[in-house]
Amino acid sequence: MARAERSRPEAARGLLLAAVAFGALLNPLNSSMIAVALPAIARDFRVPIGRLTWVVAAFYLASAVGQPVLGKVADRLGRRRVFFTGLVLVAAASALAPHAPTLGALVAARVLQALGSSALYPAGMAAVRDAFTGRTGQALGILAVFASTSAALGPSLGGFLVKTGGWQALFYVNFLPVALSLALAGRAFPPGGAAGGDPGGTGPGGVAGRKPGNGDPGGVAGGGPGAAGAGEAAGGGPGAAGLGGVTAAGAGHARRPRSSAARGARAAEGAGGLDLPGMMLFGGTVVAGLVALLSLSEPRPAWWAVPVAVALGLALARREGRVKAAGGEPFLDLEVLRRDRARSAVYGAWILSNLAFYTIFFGMPAYFEEVRHLDPGQSGLMMLSVAGFSSVASPLVGRWVDRAGHRPALWAAGLSLLGGALALLALGPAAPLPALFAVLAFLGASNGVNNLALQAALYRFVPREETGAASGLYMTCRYIGSILSSSLLGILLGGPLGSAMLRELALALLVPAAGLLLFIRWIPARARAYEPARG
Missing domain, CATH: 1.20.1250.20 (MFS general substrate transporter like domains)
Incomplete structure (x- = not known):
């Protein structure tokens, strides 16, 4: 009887790992197999193949920005919610892309696909880390096999699909891993709020709190006596929030702003206490920087993007510093x-x-x-x-x-x-x-x-x-x-x-x-x- 009781959580962890693995392979698979489809796409849209740069680059840029942003959203609003939303976005993009009337519409569908698949890795990894305490290495090994194998086989699979079903088949093939991930996640993905919480036990803003007396260093502040805050665990002292950390004071009571600057910082945050201006500045900095890097091999590099990236980066650093000094929670704690x-x-x-x-x-x-x-x-x-x-x-x-x-x-x-x-x-x-x-x-x-x-x-x-x-x-x-x-x-x-x-x-x-x-x-x-x- 006791062995059966222990086997049930073990089976649930296995299903969770499989659900995350099928979801996590979507981003590397779609980033690699598109390469062999570019000539066919160019013929269908009757454009030079050189104009298809953004079919590839837009996916990379959206993924580079989307993964940390959606990871932060998952930390605050719940891993399950973000993971399922990502699967739905990938399915929607995979249904729309084959019927794109213009090249611009195809690029937009690729951006949507990148954002959806970008939600799956950080939300899934956070859930796996919660489930596999002390055995994270083994779980990471299994996920890495799925991700690296899908990236490696992407060009070969893409070539077969383009030959048998046209470039549109590259998008239809996503429905199988999406369906498998949805079915498995529906059974095994932990319910409840955001990071570190007991299922269903959410504190203010939908952030899960620990039970009273839980001294887990990874717990979220506000769960009762003995619960360590994120900033305190990160070494920043009591009340200092780290990247994605939750700052709270007392049992279940959010810290109130003590100045007009603090109120301004809180007012700038969106739903769930997310630092939306910080996210936008981060996204602009990354996009401008990567546009500059992508253009280095071209006859006329986009040098204009360098000062834009520097200016946005400085604005991001200044804003995040002000938010933290005012008692808010910055998106990127520099x-x-x-x-x-x-x-x-x-x-x-x-x-x-x-x-x-x-x-x-x-x-x-x-x-x-x-x-x-x-x-x-x-x-x-x-x-x-x-x-x-x-x-x-x-x-x-x-x-x-x-x-x-x-x-x-x-x-x-x-x-x-x-x-x-x-x-x-x-x-x-x-x-x-x-x-x-x-x-x-x-x-x-x-x-x-x-x-x-x-x-x-x-x-x-x-x-x-x-x-x-x-x-x-x-x-x-x-x-x-x-x-x-x-x-x-x-x-x-x-x-x-x-x-x-x-x-x-x-x-x-x-x-x-x-x-x-x-x-x-x-x-x-x-x-x-x-x-x-x-x-």
Whole structure:
């Protein structure tokens, strides 16, 4: 009887993990498989293929902004609500896009698709972290397999779908994972309010509170005696709110503004206490910055976007500082990022890791086809070494991280990246294909290890009620790294491609590899109280 009682929560956790996995694969799948459909889309809309840049770029930009914003919304308004809304948006976009009358309408549908899929990862990760206390590494490993495999197989699946059903089939295929995720989430997704709360036990503003006497450091303030506030848990002292943290005083009573500045800060917030102006400034800063990066490989870069990004960034920093000083809750607590070196180092390491990974992922096919004269099928088989070993490494590393902590895995990944770059440099332009396959497999495994270890580290340095916003910002760093790699490859591949290309790619990897090791040094080994190191 007791064993049956224990098996029911275990089964519910398994269903939850499956629901999140099917939802989380939608963003990487749709970001990768669209590439093979661009020629067909250009023919249907009778436009040059160069005009389709925004079909791809709009998805990246909307995802880069949407993930941290919707993660914050999930922290405040409830993970279940945001997750289900994301699935509905993806389904709606997938139904509308195939019937888009104009290219602009297709881009708009892609933006809607990106926003919907962006809601799924941070909301789902927050729910998984709540359910898998002490075993986060294993859960992350399973989710990483779904995400990395869908991204790797996206071009192959996309090519098959375009050949058999036209480019419209790329959108119809989303209905299967959406339906599976909806069915599983309906049975297993925890009900109730926002982060850290007992089901149904919400405090002011719909934010879940702990039961009286609960001393969980990840709890939300206001749940009764002994409940630690988000800011206090983050190291900012009593009442200081971290990224996504909830500030409260006493048992269930929200802190009242004590000045006109505080009242102004509260008045600027929207439903659920969300810092809407801060979100808009953050979105503008990211979009302007990424537009500048995306244009670096073009004949006329968008230099105008640089001062726009700087101006919006300064305005964001000033506003968020004023909101916090007035007793409000900023969307992006820059003071926490400045003070919390561990969290900032994780974000920096993830940017560099993705810069290296996507430089290989998109650069090596050009080398194989243009320099070694392999056909696309042979090139794809060679690149399976990168994605395949990245997927294989993820679940294995999850158990390792749960047992030994994140730091050994981080050092292994960082040194493997550096070793792989040096191996490519040593192989030379006439390297045998089996040797290149082995080195690429080594680099792919390094990426899988790094992804799992960095996520595990992040969740050990972030209060539980901030998981959604922190996960979203983590994924924004992924897009920044991928766009940096696109700009770098635009420069490297801008001229005639020759035998020196492999050496140039290897040299380009050395810079992020060295920077990654530096960031790893800044990530502490010991876990905080937010996430147990062992299950």
